[in-house]
Amino acid sequence: MKKKFLTIISMSLALLLFLGCDNLMNTPTKRVEEFLNDYQTNDSTVLTQLDSTLTNEMTLNDAQRDDYRDMMKKQYKDLVYTIKDETVDGNNATVKVEIEVYDYNKAIKEADSYILLNQADFLDEEGGMDNNKFMDYKIERMKEVGERVKYTIDFHLTKSDNSWKLDDITEIDRQKIHGIYSY
Numbered sequence: 001m002k003k004k005f006l007t008i009i010s011m012s013l014a015l016l017l018f019l020g021c022d023n024l025m026n027t028p029t030k031r032v033e034e035f036l037n038d039y040q041t042n043d044s045t046v047l048t049q050l051d052s053t054l055t056n057e058m059t060l061n062d063a064q065r066d067d068y069r070d071m072m073k074k075q076y077k078d079l080v081y082t083i084k085d086e087t088v089d090g091n092n093a094t095v096k097v098e099i100e101v102y103d104y105n106k107a108i109k110e111a112d113s114y115i116l117l118n119q120a121d122f123l124d125e126e127g128g129m130d131n132n133k134f135m136d137y138k139i140e141r142m143k144e145v146g147e148r149v150k151y152t153i154d155f156h157l158t159k160s161d162n163s164w165k166l167d168d169i170t171e172i173d174r175q176k177i178h179g180i181y182s183y
Contacts, residue, residue, distance in 0.1 A: 026162075026163055026164055027086075027164065028086050028088060028093035028094075028095050028155075028157045028164050029083055029086045029095055030164075031095075031157055031164045031165070031166050032083070032095040032097060032155045032166065036079065036097070036099075039079055039177065040076060040077060040079055041077075042073050042076055042077060046076065047073070050069060050072055050073075051069070054068060054069055059131060059135060060135060061132060061135075064132075064136065064139055067139050067143065068139060071104070071139070071142055071143060072178060074102075075101055075102050075177075075178060075179055076177075078101075078102065079099060079100070079101055079177065080099065080101075081097050081098065081099045081100070082097065082098045083095060083097055084096040084097060084098055090159075091159040091160070092156070092157070092159070093157040093158075093159070093164065094154050094155065094157070095154070095155045095157065096153075096154050097152070097153050097154075097155060098150055098151070099150065099151050099152075099153060099176065100148050100149070100150045101148060101149060101151070101176070101177065101178070101179040102145045102146070102147070102149075102179045103145060103147045103148060103149040103179055104145055104178065104179040105149070105179060105181055105182055106145070106147065106149075107138070107141040107144070107145050108138060108141075108180060109182075110141060111134075111141045111142075112138075114137070115134055115137075121133070121137075122134045122137070145179075149179065149183070151176040151181060153169075153173045153176055153177075155167075155169065
């Protein structure tokens with residue numbers, strides 16, 4: 001009888017602990033951390049979205065797509081973030097996050113400036129602009145980036161069916177995560 005009672009108490013405590021942990025994981029901050037951790041771990045969902053975007057990018061050839069994909073995977077893996085604030089108003093919440101990423105935007109700007117002054121470096125045999133040469137140059141500059149930049153992102157969440165769900169992020173916020181946001 002005593003053994004049966006202890007088993008019931010143990011199972012009840014385990015159930016309470018499990019349910020309690022689930023509630024601890026159901027916060028706006030935890031949802032944003034899950035989202036950003038998916039980037040840091042190169043989660044398959046994140047990589048599928050990246051591949052989908054790159055497949056539709058017509059200005060890149062296959063080798064350039066592969067290089068760009070590798071740069072983004074490194075960007076995601078090395079993303080650093082700090083939760084700065086969480087504000088909850090009923091079923092809506094905002095989580096302010098500071099992220100630090102490689103500053104690919106700076107390399108893009110420098111490549112764009114370089115082409116203006118050195119167009120002859122990017123001409124094809126007929127004397128026209130060779131976009132592949134320019135994209136190769138730009139990607140090489142981006143691959144060399146070691147400098148990092150910090151951005152602030154406000155993630156918005158909505159509570160539905162007693163669970164916090166991250167709203168779609170804006171294109172600007174996506175550019176910040178990718179390090180290509182023009183500041």
